[in-house]
Amino acid sequence: MPASSLAAVLVPALVPALVAVTIVPVASAAPQDLVGQYLPATLPAVQHPGAPVPQPFELDDYVGYISDISSYPDGIYYSVVEGFNDLRDNHPEIIDQNLETVVRYNTTATPERIARAQADARVDDGDLLANVSDAFGAELGEYLRTAIAENRLPKTRALLDSGYLSRAQGLAASTLIEKEIFDNPRPFEVAPDRIVRHNDGDEDFYDLGGSASFPSGHTSQATLVTTLLATVLPELAPQLAARGSEAGESRVVMGVHYPLDVIGGRMTGTAAAADRWNDPKMRDALTQAGDEIRAELEWRTGMPLAQAVAEQDAAGLGYLSAADAVTVYAAQGTYGFGSVYDTDRAMNVPQGAPELLVNRFPELSWAQRAAVIAATALPSGSPLDRQVEDAGGSWQRVNLAAAYAAEVSVAADGTLTVNGVAV
Template identity: 40%
Template sequence: MLDAFPALKSGRPDIMQLNDDMTVQINQSAPKAQSDRAIIDQYADMSVSMSDGLGARLGAIYKAARDAGQLPKTAALLNKENGLVGRGGSTGPAKNHYANPRPYVRFPERLQYRDKPGGNAWAGQDGSYPSGHTSQAFWQGVSLATMLPELAPQILARASDAGNNRIVMGAHYPLDVMAGHMMGQKIVQRRWADPEFRDLYAQATTELRQVLEDGCGATLAVCIAADTPYLPTDQALAVYRQRLTYGFPLVGQAGQPMTVPDGAESLLRTSHPDLTDAQRRQVLALTAIDSGEPLDLGTAGSWERIDLAAAMTAKITVAADGTVSLAGAATVDPSPGPAASSTPADPGATTRGSAAAGRGVRAPRRPGRRS
């Protein structure tokens, strides 16, 4: 799933130069608040430090419960060191295989060093591709999003921020972060595809939602509606989509059909519980980004093209023959900003929304080709 990289490194010096230049720009331009958060994510268990993705109040309840040991089943799945979801998902073998030097090894003079007192943020000399911190952020964040699909856009945007923070730290390039994102999603897909592991997710989900409701004193829907979100939904969707590509130019042909990776539909089991696996695959295809991106493996199955935030929040219609279509023609801008309004769905079709779509989330379409 990561094997597009060698061809870029050997045959696309323009892409590799842009990879370097974006790393420098993101590292040098980060404001203090972003830098501070990047340092926290460098060392923390991100299944806890990403608690702000749940919202101001719910995030505080979640963090307090994790710190107090009141979410043992959730912690058993998501812990940084020994979480069951991430077990066996090390990026080490891939880093050794691709052996791409980190930014701070290649051009430290172009980067701003960011760290806590006594820290060792630039100590690692292992390969940069893929980003291990980003993979961790996404297997933790995607897991949380499947457990709390009502908050999927915000949780996934926070995981995306954690990945981007690796560039802020000067430890990784955008292509590393994109690859780590893909790997983290794949790890969670394998867990949700396992019936026995799904039972562990179900137990942790029940525990988590109960603790949040008890702490908030109302149903989760009421608590979410009254909370201050990490980001407005449209902005969360836009940030997430932009970081799927980081604005790289296409290296392959645009407009090709989406080949959904085997098993990826399992990631939509909680956001679209009434759909079949085949229908969930259609949702992933309908919400995918364009073909031809640098890490797109085309007909081999493209993890880069999956826009999980869009898919989890998509509002769809189901035709009489079981095929699905997006219930509206709203867009998600590939850069942060408000999405356009959706158009009414076909009144003759059955409309089904995800958990988040029930809160007014609009289904996106794929953006046009970028030069």
């Protein structure tokens, strides 16, 4: 059955499943816990003299978003990662490497890395913002977590940190339909004797209800959230991009996803973030959330955010240097897979991607920001670098951490230079 026809069948079929997923915890959790998990923006904020006064969204701010439906065919992100079909059909060596790589990550992970992966696994239905707050650095991350605990970020949490009800996420970005279409079994099902189950006694991380592996929903969710945060907080953009990508790697460590799953999840999550940011009403809401975080952190530090980030970095308390964030993000864009397709193909920049750099490079035009993305892109030819004419651009090659960290200048004659190279 064609993907478009299958999507038409699956969308209405999955809506009851989504409702069930949301309702399942209700029977076992206290009402106040559920409010804190799914509706944190409704909780009263702790007020401080001289501090910004939190202002939740109005009811009208929760409706009317065109980006609730993907801009891609059939309103989902299947076409973004459709190249997975060719890998399964024609490249068994890549599928074999896919399994060997997850086995290696899963069986050689340190106890510290396993604990981090378990933490990343727990936050699909709430508290994602606190979990990725380490990307803000030791001091700023602690301030952010305190603000979250005091319910002082209602707009941010309504959009990005309300579990299944996060307004900037939604069905289109969930990957549930894509998983049903691809129907790829998970590594711990394919090779149960080779995958170590890293459970901790409190939760069975492998009880996934029979859901398929490709693409990774956890990765897509973490990527969407951290990409949107990076877009509104460019001072921390490379670190946030890397942290979202590392959440994807955690799924490989757990043995519940293959590397190609998390590469695919990063692709759908970034595409979904671009859809959200290119929606004028959602951009306004996200900008308000970014302003909310910025005002809170500047009040707590008593200085502009850029200065606070610089001082934190100088004290050795940052999460990653920009250079290290770029290295991490690039490595997790390919996971060591060799070239499968043409290696000399020009970068096809997805139409929605350049606007993700608008706050980092407000003086540049859309075309110039597209040139920055092209200049910092990963090499062509990797698995999932779909190169057919109707692909709409290669999200696999988009290297947001490198684009955010790029040194860019424009000469008097209009020549654009990226990292010392004229483009």
